[in-house]
Amino acid sequence: MINYTERIGLLMHDIVVRTPRLSFIDLREVVVFGRFGRSDAEGAFATCHCLTLPESEPGYYFWRDRSTGQLTRRSEWFITKSPEVRVGGTRIKYLVSFVLPRFCDQSLERSRKAGLYSGDAPGWLAKLDTIVHELYHIDPDESGIRRVSRSDGTDSPRSHGPLFYEDVAEMVRGYLDSGADPALYDFLRDDFSALTSRHGGIVATTFRNFPSFPQRYMEAVDMPSADPFVRVERLKPLTQPVLYTEDDLHMRHFTEAGARRLPRKGQHRAA
Numbered sequence: 001m002i003n004y005t006e007r008i009g010l011l012m013h014d015i016v017v018r019t020p021r022l023s024f025i026d027l028r029e030v031v032v033f034g035r036f037g038r039s040d041a042e043g044a045f046a047t048c049h050c051l052t053l054p055e056s057e058p059g060y061y062f063w064r065d066r067s068t069g070q071l072t073r074r075s076e077w078f079i080t081k082s083p084e085v086r087v088g089g090t091r092i093k094y095l096v097s098f099v100l101p102r103f104c105d106q107s108l109e110r111s112r113k114a115g116l117y118s119g120d121a122p123g124w125l126a127k128l129d130t131i132v133h134e135l136y137h138i139d140p141d142e143s144g145i146r147r148v149s150r151s152d153g154t155d156s157p158r159s160h161g162p163l164f165y166e167d168v169a170e171m172v173r174g175y176l177d178s179g180a181d182p183a184l185y186d187f188l189r190d191d192f193s194a195l196t197s198r199h200g201g202i203v204a205t206t207f208r209n210f211p212s213f214p215q216r217y218m219e220a221v222d223m224p225s226a227d228p229f230v231r232v233e234r235l236k237p238l239t240q241p242v243l244y245t246e247d248d249l250h251m252r253h254f255t256e257a258g259a260r261r262l263p264r265k266g267q268h269r270a271a
């Protein structure tokens, strides 16, 4: 079976080496993982998730009486934090997720990216474009996600202007013209069904709590109460880990219908 996330990781290494604008990226601090998403459903092909965003300022939710406008109850004070992910002792700064099978079935045809490439460009270039796009979100200043202001650390599709897409297409063309070994990107030519028949199946790194993965969470903090007469609701207890390690990385076998865990724990390598 083909290990799709590992293949993307190897390709990313070569892209970073050959692309001066991405050469600052240390891929030991990046984990590539798979999420499930059908090809015929709307949604992202891939996402860059930042784990280095600072804690939020303390805040709380509140409820008001509709007629009087008076505060009736509020949540505990809380801050929003990123979970910690450590692989082999290295603190992971970014996660890049690929949505399978949707990512594999992506093509330049009928895509808004098509206009950025020549008319005879092969459809699979859309996938290389997505990989470079997600790498380009890694911020050289380590302050989060380039050109993204969403507070949960994910990539907002409305947050990049046309220049972002043009930069990405330029890097894709530059990479292909750099004499890269086609053996590193040939797997992108196949769609999901062609990959499945060629390799007998597709596996990918996922997190133990699949379909979940490390995401921002709320942590209660002690703050003086301004109004002791307002009822305070406790936050829901955490259901997801706040620390993940290599033991939380599980290989799953992806099909058109879903993903199931492999009986044996797979090898993991950071991107």
Ligand SMILES: [Zn+2]
Pocket: 133, 137, 155, 156, 157, 160
């Ligand atoms: Zn983006």
